[in-house]
Amino acid sequence: MRVVVTSESRFARTRDGAIWTVHGPGATFFARYLTAFDEVRVVARVAEVATPPPDAVRVDADGISVWPAPHYLGPAQYLRRRAAVVASVRASAGDRDAVILRAPTVFGAALAQRCLRHGRPYALEVVSDPYDVFAPGAVRHPARPFLRARETARLRTLCRHAAAVAYVTEHQLQRRYPPGPRTRSTHYSSIHLPPAAFVAEPRPVRRAAGVPLLVSVGALEQPYKGIDTLLHALARLGPDLPVRLVHVGDGRCRPDLERLCRRLGLAGRVTFAGTLPAGPAVRHHLDQADLFVMPSRTEGLPKALVEAMARGLPAVGTTVGGIPELLAAEDLVPPDDPDRLAGALRAMLGDPDRMARAGARNHARAAGFDERALAGRRADFYRWVREAAERPADGTPGPRRREPVGERRPVPETAAGPTPTTPPRALP
Incomplete structure (x- = not known):
């Protein structure tokens, strides 16, 4: 089975088709998904370049490919290219693919909406907090207050309707972005620390x-x-x-x-x-x-x-x-x-x-945070996501809840919202 993973990183593609990154995760990072899946397709913005940037590392490798979404920088360019970006992202996953969104994510929400409409599950890996990303001083943009409110609401909605959510924190992100009542949740870090x-x-x-x-x-x-x-x-x-x-x-x-x-x-x-x-x-x-x-x-x-x-x-x-x-x-x-x-x-x-x-x-x-201590919990989560994707679609947002992966903390009803029974009309 293939897993489609969305990433907000920006990649570069050289004329030979190789995909490179400087600040984003490379092939070594995405290889972790191969513990449970046969193939990884990474969806990210890709810019065309003549030569690899200095200090760049490869993203694509055996079993790891990149689906290039139209490249953009900042909210203004995104709005101008939104239709093309959304169409590309929605086309990145087939009905038999598992889907994991690395969140916060702007264009990943389009893929989540497609999954909900087709009765297919999606999973999240919540790696940062948009409330802090768009805090005063963190971003200098006139639309910062709007972006802060919109992206915070978007992530809450994504977590509420996901089949499974993994957080990089033990408590902090869960409090602000709680999983839904039927959502499997766990926590593990994306950090890789060798001995x-x-x-x-x-x-x-x-x-x-x-x-x-x-x-x-x-x-x-x-x-x-x-x-x-x-x-x-x-x-x-x-x-x-x-x-x-x-x-x-x-x-x-x-x-x-x-x-x-x-x-x-x-x-x-x-x-x-x-x-x-x-x-x-x-x-x-x-x-x-x-x-x-x-x-x-x-x-x-x-x-x-x-x-x-x-x-x-x-x-x-x-x-x-x-x-x-x-x-x-x-x-x-x-x-x-x-x-x-x-x-x-x-x-x-x-x-x-x-x-x-x-x-x-x-x-x-x-x-x-030793890699050996984290690998087992992460692999369990990926295997559960694969099992959920392999079940026949039943028209609901996700599979029925089973025993949780890792620790499942109680969620107040006021934070979690109602149990979803039909897909929402739209994600914000």
Whole structure:
């Protein structure tokens, strides 16, 4: 059986037909679906290019193909090309295919609507929160408030009518986007941490003799990662606590951040290392640092933070997405608050014993994200989705509920809504 997986990533296709990605998931990621399915078809936006982008990895491989949806950037282009995008996405799956939507998803809702109309089940993997993605400061667009309301409502509807939903968080996303009364639900992370990602022992107490080194990691295509907030916090630390920062990641926001560094007098203390290949290159920066900082405005369950925790690194993060499920409450601050962030950095860096305790706690928490611990739960979910897709269509939104995959938490009736008996007219 084939599974059709929608992705909001943007891919590139070279003249030889190969599909490439820089910031999105590659073939290694999509191969996980082959544990339960014979073939994977990935539906994503694809742009034509002459040569592969620098640092790109292949997406297509044996058993993994890409269905190219029309490429667009931003809401304005989407509206202009919406008819072609929707038609392409709806045509990507046949009546015998299983369907898994990686959500939030704009064009994936069109495929979900097609499934509902034909009495076919679809499943979701909820990987981030549109309420945070479109929060003030995270996106600079005049339609941001509308997009926030629409995409939040859309994801709630998708979860309510799905046959099965897997969340990357244990609790956070489930509270805002509860599954329907008949929906199978579980949780597992999309993070892949091989054994080499972990240090053997937590860090001992380290009393820095020189200037403390901070590290942050994240793409700079959008202001999502809150690095501007971090720069303002560093400026507030003042000369009595000089620190250095290395940021790993690149994107179109980088020139603005470099100008902000110069304006704040931080140019000599902040290094933008650019995009680095995953693995040893990133771990080198983590191992050199004294503290990891994640000042994000939006997150699902952040891989970069878990990777830092696996190195025994203490961390300070914001109260968005799944970060509160990873860090202790004392290590959290609100997003977009440079004063609170500066205070948290000062308190952490000024207490080496606290840093050692935080590093040990983080190291122990990261152990739960070993690939071997997650693979079984994920494979069980995919097998259930396959079994649901193999059942004859009965005109209802999904198969009848059986014993849950993983942990099923009770959902208040007011949050879950009525039990669906017929497909809704439209998804928002």
